[in-house]
Amino acid sequence: MEEEGLLHMEEGSSQSHPPNQLVLSRFLQFPDTMGSGEVLLSRFVEFQDEIAELIKERGLPPLHSTVAVALEGIPTSDRQAVTQREVMRYRxxxxxxxxxxxxERKLRCPSSVKKVPVAITGGDDPVSYGQALDGIEPRLVVIAQAPVVSSLVLRVSWPLYSPLHSFPRGAYISSAHGNMLALYVGPYLPCLSSQGFYLAYDVCANSISVIPRLPSGSVSMFSHAGIGTGVAILSMSGMRDFFLVELLLRKVQGRPSCQGTLFKWRSSGPAANQWIQNEVVLPLPIEPQEHTSVASCTFRADVVSVFGSHGVFWGRPSSWHTDLQ
Incomplete structure (x- = not known):
């Protein structure tokens, strides 16, 4: 039986597979006794809070235990004030x-992860994205060849008073190609949340880039809908270069249509480090909805993968692709 929460994608293939495995090929060097091969990664990525780990290392209790002790015997009317006071003291x-x-420890022992900053323009907050990049490190655990499932964790050390610290403790691998992974970090999804960001991870180079969210003026839950999969990443052959591609369906009278918006981000070149937006018409069926005269696009992709060298494939039995050149 196949595990829930994994996605299978063959590199460079347009074939549709059950959405429960993510196979990344040729990006890891195994020990000599194992040879080389593919790695099966879980899509779900946990956070490891380095500050919380250091507190535990010092033999101190976590915040929730401290608050629980402080609230013992406190009447209900006073519990909120006591909680707030204890949280401030603990911090x-x-x-x-x-x-x-x-x-100080990180200054003495710098990270081996190469952190590649990008220029933040428009209405995005460069300080927040800079903190996000500085305070995050990917780590692969349980590294083994398929069918053993390996995992990716993100070790975070974001400033305590940063909004980043309020994120739900997890991330999600959306797609993979060659040695590259694309993740949503935090609760962010286009059209649904304004908190979080994209993370591009080059496993071979052990490098990461924090990519800003789609422009808020271009996308909202009222203007667009997801196509069923997340952002796709293309690793450009022979270069430390990549594309991120996000495809959203435009809404017409509140319902998804066959019109779409394609957002592209490239890591280098004349148009690098910005979201390029293109309006497209998709060859998708439009069907009338029950109890309304408004037609709606009902297409939902199961997987997103690479098609050839410059295309992205959105997978269903009667799937189609777009060429990015």
């Missing part, structure tokens, strides 16, 4: 010293 006396100590 100043426990978390802040741990954060400072972790910063």
């Amino acid at each position: 100043q006396e426990v978390e802040k010293p741990a954060e400072d100590a972790l910063r």
